[in-house]
Amino acid sequence: MARKICFVNYKGGVGKTSLIVNTAACLAQKGFRVLLFDFDTQSNASIWLMRLDRWNKLNIKGEGSVYSIFNPGTAKLKDCLIKDVVKSKTGDPLLPGLDLVPTTFNLVDLESDYEGDPKTPPYLLFHQQLAEFESDYDYIVFDCPPNILRASQCGVFTSNEILVPANPDALSLIGFTLLVEKLMLFHRRSASFRVSGMGTPAQIKGIIFNSIKANVDIEVPKMRMQLRLNQFRTQKRVSPKAKIYQAQIRDATVVRRAVTLGLPVNMVVKGSDDSVVSDYNKLAGEIVRHEDTTTF
Numbered sequence: 622m623a624r625k626i627c628f629v630n631y632k633g634g635v636g637k638t639s640l641i642v643n644t645a646a647c648l649a650q651k652g653f654r655v656l657l658f659d660f661d662t663q664s665n666a667s668i669w670l671m672r673l674d675r676w677n678k679l680n681i682k683g684e685g686s687v688y689s690i691f692n693p694g695t696a697k698l699k700d701c702l703i704k705d706v707v708k709s710k711t712g713d714p715l716l717p718g719l720d721l722v723p724t725t726f727n728l729v730d731l732e733s734d735y736e737g738d739p740k741t742p743p744y745l746l747f748h749q750q751l752a753e754f755e756s757d758y759d760y761i762v763f764d765c766p767p768n769i770l771r772a773s774q775c776g777v778f779t780s781n782e783i784l785v786p787a788n789p790d791a792l793s794l795i796g797f798t799l800l801v802e803k804l805m806l807f808h809r810r811s812a813s814f815r816v817s818g819m820g821t822p823a824q825i826k827g828i829i830f831n832s833i834k835a836n837v838d839i840e841v842p843k844m845r846m847q848l849r850l851n852q853f854r855t856q857k858r859v860s861p862k863a864k865i866y867q868a869q870i871r872d873a874t875v876v877r878r879a880v881t882l883g884l885p886v887n888m889v890v891k892g893s894d895d896s897v898v899s900d901y902n903k904l905a906g907e908i909v910r911h912e913d914t915t916t917f
């Protein structure tokens with residue numbers, strides 16, 4: 622059964638997209654079958670992995686991205702899959718096992734213009750369509766915008782786990798706190814749509830610190846985050862196993878450069894023991910080990 626994991630925080634710019642793209646690439650390199658969903662209208666993960674020219678064509682066409690399934694009758698989710706998305710300039714697969722369902726700018730219309738059956742909210746439709754092929758994967762990961770509006774709800778509803786990317790600062794802590802509130806609200810509102818076999822609603826399993834600058838002590842912001850996490854654990858608002866991940870991602874110029882190259886970082890830098898690639902690999906390993914079925 623695929624592990625379905627949402628990467629979300631109510632704070633933008635913390636590194637959600639960079640974390641998900643690079644961690645998914647490490648998981649694929651370890652031999653797992655990985656599917657990445659881009660649920661952010663900005664389409665950063667899609668542009669990164671498809672490269673601008675390929676993505677531009679899709680965006681102009683307005684079909685074949687995740688939004689297509691919400692336009693009744695135009696597409697099935699399975700038809701939007703891009704297999705082995707990371708390709709060389711000549712089209713050869715560079716990272717077999719990493720697939721993408723891309724997004725395009727029209728996903729923003731989902732927030733205002735969903736005309737489907739009110740008895741089938743977008744997240745239920747998405748969940749039903751994903752169920753048709755999710756067993757093809759070991760990991761399905763969802764890159765979300767910094768909110769739990771309709772697009773993110775698709776990932777949150779179907780997921781079992783939530784990971785919260787954060788920077789060591791006060792705004793990330795505020796974003797995390799707001800996320801917990803909005804998540805509880807969404808779980809309550811969507812409870813009647815859950816069907817048997819779905820398991821418990823997605824729980825927050827961890828905080829991942831990203832963009833850590835060399836020689837900067839992050840103990841204080843880390844301690845503040847830990848205290849908030851403990852408080853939420855006591856209140857049973859996050860998983861009893863929720864933790865701050867040991868693996869943290871250093872600030873490295875190559876992460877920004879990789880976007881321009883249209884490659885995940887592990888395809889740009891061949892992993893040395895002391896590089897940002899090793900950080901992403903450690904994180905991928907920790908995610909793999911942090912599997913537990915503990916419920917509220």
Ligand SMILES: Nc1ncnc2c1ncn2[C@@H]1O[C@H](COP(=O)(O)OP(=O)(O)O)[C@@H](O)[C@H]1O
Pocket residue numbers: 632633634635636637638639640665831832833870871872873874876877880
């Ligand atoms: N570890 C890192 N080192 C350096 N820059 C990073 C790192 N992680 C993210 N960035 C940069 O920070 C910015 C925001 O990251 P992004 O992944 O787009 O965040 P989000 O998806 O949360 O908005 C981008 O310019 C990205 O290249």
Ligand SMILES: [Mg+2]
Pocket residue numbers: 637638639661665765
């Ligand atoms: Mg993003």
